[in-house]
Structures are given as structure tokens and as C-alpha cells.
Amino acid sequence: MTPANGVDRAALVRAAQGKPASPAAPAAGAQRVPMGIRTIAGPGAETTATPTPAQPDRSVERLLSVAAASGSARTRHLAAKISGLLEELTGRVEAEEAQRREREAAEAQRQELAEAEAQLARQLAEVRQKLRTTGRDTTAQPPRSRREGAEQRAAIRAWALANGHEISARGRISGEIVQAWAAATGSEVTR
Structure with missing residues (x-):
């Protein structure tokens, strides 16, 4: 049936009979919007929150345990393959983390040594300056002639x-x- 004045008569008849609206047809009382035009609810407009269905537990561990108990050999094989890849990935991530910690420790040690070197250089410069200002030791032997x-x-x-x-x-x-x-x-x- 063709909607007259924006109302789908078949939807009204189904609603009166207590049958659900067809999935392709808009809900009863809903206004048809031409294709390409978006409608935005303005301030104060009632918004109806559609309840979201509960998501099943899709953690990797849960999926692998379900797949390992599957009746399909292909699914069990895929679960075993993924478990092996996860173990390899875990090992690589842990090795990279250990290398990163070692690099950070080495960098911290280099930084400490550089600071110690700079401090020793400052102290050496101070000692040299004091030696320059005090002059030669007068108790030393006088220079001998040729x-x-x-x-x-x-x-x-x-x-x-x-x-x-x-x-x-x-x-x-x-x-x-x-x-x-x-x-x-x-x-x-x-x-």
C-alpha cells in the first residue's frame, strides 16, 4: 500500500491487529524522510534510548577455552594454533620489555658516570687554579745551571x-x- 499523507495504512492495520510492524516498514506514526536528508532531534526533544543487548564474554581466554572444547577439529586446531602464537607473542613482549629495562638502566648508569666525570673535571679545574694562584713551592730545590x-x-x-x-x-x-x-x-x- 502506498502511504497517504505520510502514514502507512498497512502498518496501522497490523498495529490494530496486535501484529508487529514489518521490518522493512517504519514504525507506526513514524514520519518518512526522503533519502539523503538527516533529521536531528533538537533541544527538549524526547530521546528514546534503545536497550543494547548484553555482549557475550569475548575475552581471548574464554574464546580459546570454548574453541578447545569444540566438536569441530578445525576449530580445535585453530585454537591450538592461536594459543601457540599467543605464547610466542608473550615471550617476545617480555623479551622486549627486559631489553628496554636494561637499556634504561644502562642509560641511567651512563648519566651518573657523566655527572661524576663533570664533577671531577670541576674539582680538577679548581685544584689547577689554586696551583696557578699559589705559585711554585719555594722549598723545592732551585734550578741548576747547565x-x-x-x-x-x-x-x-x-x-x-x-x-x-x-x-x-x-x-x-x-x-x-x-x-x-x-x-x-x-x-x-x-x-
């Missing part, structure tokens, strides 16, 4: 020749001869 060093080397050579050591007239004097001379004469070596 002439005194040459005189000492000549004395070492003369002592070495007199005591049977082999030594050249020029060049470097071995450390053994210098130590023997210092021990024999009780002198200090100033090279």
Missing part, C-alpha cells in the same frame, strides 16, 4: 774510569753507573 750539570757528569765519568767501569768520553751515562756513583759518594743526582 754548567753544574756538566760538572756533575764530568765527575761521574772520572769516578767511573777510576773504579773500572767502562764509559765513553761523550754521550749518555748509563743509569747503573749514575746510581753506583751516587751510592759511593753520597751525592744527589741532578740531571
Whole structure:
């Protein structure tokens, strides 16, 4: 039947007989809206909340337990395959988490070491600055002239020749001869 003035007569007849409205037809008293036009309820308009059906428990564990008990071999096989994949995924996620924790711990240790290095560098700079401002230690031995060093080397050579050591007239004097001379004469070596 064709609706007259926006009312579907067949729907009215079904409603009067106590039969539900056809699924394709709009509810009784509902206004037909041309295709492509949206209607929006304005402020103060009554909104009827349609009750949502209760959702079944679809957690992974529940689905796997139901599938494992299934009568279909294919469903049981799929559940076993998914269980294996979940175990592999769990292992990978745990390994990645452990690596992330190790990286964070290493980064924290690097940060601590960098801070300690910076603190030591500051302390070293302070010590160097204090050494510059205080100058040289005045109790240290005064610098010797080249002439005194040459005189000492000549004395070492003369002592070495007199005591049977082999030594050249020029060049470097071995450390053994210098130590023997210092021990024999009780002198200090100033090279």
C-alpha cells in the first residue's frame, strides 16, 4: 500500500491487529524522510534510548577455552594454533620489555658516570687554579745551571774510569753507573 499523507495504512492495520510492524516498514506514526536528508532531534526533544543487548564474554581466554572444547577439529586446531602464537607473542613482549629495562638502566648508569666525570673535571679545574694562584713551592730545590750539570757528569765519568767501569768520553751515562756513583759518594743526582 502506498502511504497517504505520510502514514502507512498497512502498518496501522497490523498495529490494530496486535501484529508487529514489518521490518522493512517504519514504525507506526513514524514520519518518512526522503533519502539523503538527516533529521536531528533538537533541544527538549524526547530521546528514546534503545536497550543494547548484553555482549557475550569475548575475552581471548574464554574464546580459546570454548574453541578447545569444540566438536569441530578445525576449530580445535585453530585454537591450538592461536594459543601457540599467543605464547610466542608473550615471550617476545617480555623479551622486549627486559631489553628496554636494561637499556634504561644502562642509560641511567651512563648519566651518573657523566655527572661524576663533570664533577671531577670541576674539582680538577679548581685544584689547577689554586696551583696557578699559589705559585711554585719555594722549598723545592732551585734550578741548576747547565754548567753544574756538566760538572756533575764530568765527575761521574772520572769516578767511573777510576773504579773500572767502562764509559765513553761523550754521550749518555748509563743509569747503573749514575746510581753506583751516587751510592759511593753520597751525592744527589741532578740531571
